Amino acid sequence: AQKITQTQPGMFVQEKEAVTLDCTYDTSDPSYGLFWYKQPSSGEMIFLIYQGSYDQQNATEGRYSLNFQKARKSANLVISASQLGDSAMYFCAMREGFLSGATNKLIFGTGTLLAVQP
Amino acid sequence: NAGVTQTPKFRVLKTGQSMTLLCAQDMNHEYMYWYRQDPGMGLRLIHYSVGEGTTAKGEVPDGYNVSRLKKQNFLLGLESAAPSQTSVYFCASSDLPGSQVGQPQHFGDGTRLSIL
Numbered sequence A: 001a002q003k004i005t006q007t008q009p010g011m012f013v014q015e016k017e018a019v020t021l022d023c024t025y026d027t028s029d030p031s032y033g034l035f036w037y038k039q040p041s042s043g044e045m046i047f048l049i050y051q052g053s054y055d056q057q058n059a060t061e062g063r064y065s066l067n068f069q070k071a072r073k074s075a076n077l078v079i080s081a082s083q084l085g086d087s088a089m090y091f092c093a094m095r096e097g098f099l100s101g102a103t104n105k106l107i108f109g110t111g112t113l114l115a116v117q118p
Numbered sequence B: 001n002a003g004v005t006q007t008p009k010f011r012v013l014k015t016g017q018s019m020t021l022l023c024a025q026d027m028n029h030e031y032m033y034w035y036r037q038d039p040g041m042g043l044r045l046i047h048y049s050v051g052e053g054t055t056a057k058g059e060v061p062d063g064y065n066v067s068r069l070k071k072q073n074f075l076l077g078l079e080s081a082a083p084s085q086t087s088v089y090f091c092a093s094s095d096l097p098g099s100q101v102g103q104p105q106h107f108g109d110g111t112r113l114s115i116l
Helices: none
Strands: A003-005 A010-014 A019-021 A024-026 A033-039 A046-052 A064-069 A074-079 A088-095 A106-108 A112-117 B004-007 B010-013 B019-025 B031-037 B043-049 B064-067 B073-078 B087-094 B111-115
Touching: A003 A088, A003 A106, A010 A019, A019 A112, A024 A074, A033 A064, A033 A074, A046 A064, A046 A074, A074 A088, A106 B043, B004 B087, B019 B031, B019 B087, B031 B073, B043 B064, B043 B073, B073 B087
Parallel strands: A010 A112, B010 B111
Antiparallel strands: A003 A024, A019 A074, A033 A046, A033 A088, A064 A074, A088 A106, A088 A112, B004 B019, B019 B073, B031 B043, B031 B087, B064 B073, B087 B111
């Protein structure tokens, strides 16, 4: 069965430092996608970054990058130069592969609460 | 630029009451989803739809029904509300997924539902 694991319930980081949020996944399907979402205290879900299982390079979007290690089944989110506004809950999610049908359904991890300290 | 709109934003129900949550999207997306978010459990899929007139069960469908009569709308119904259904409900939509093209789901702002 497909599964997403985020082992860090909460983390602190100093402003302007980099932080890595861990995500491991489990799937037997060779075609899958990995997403990271940010949920600030206001509650909305904000899409940050995407990595496809066949992508050769790690995805980057501004200050966000995804450290994709396929053999280890990990897709860690790296936030560079943390800002106070980065304080939020972060969710890793996996889109099931096309062998399971092209439904684009997501399986979410339990999230990591990041607090950026001034 | 509305995106995904959920109504209502807050609701308090008594056990046994029924209600419908409405989700509307203006992005012409084929796929729509309903999730619930509970503390410590992330988001779990309730039901989803891959097109107008279609619905399918997700991970936690019991106690809920859905309908997709129009492409832009996806309704979530609670026939007889129970305290265990107290949660934050999110609707999302997405475009057709390409084989390796990321098609992120776009989320509404959520509905906070309390069942007393």
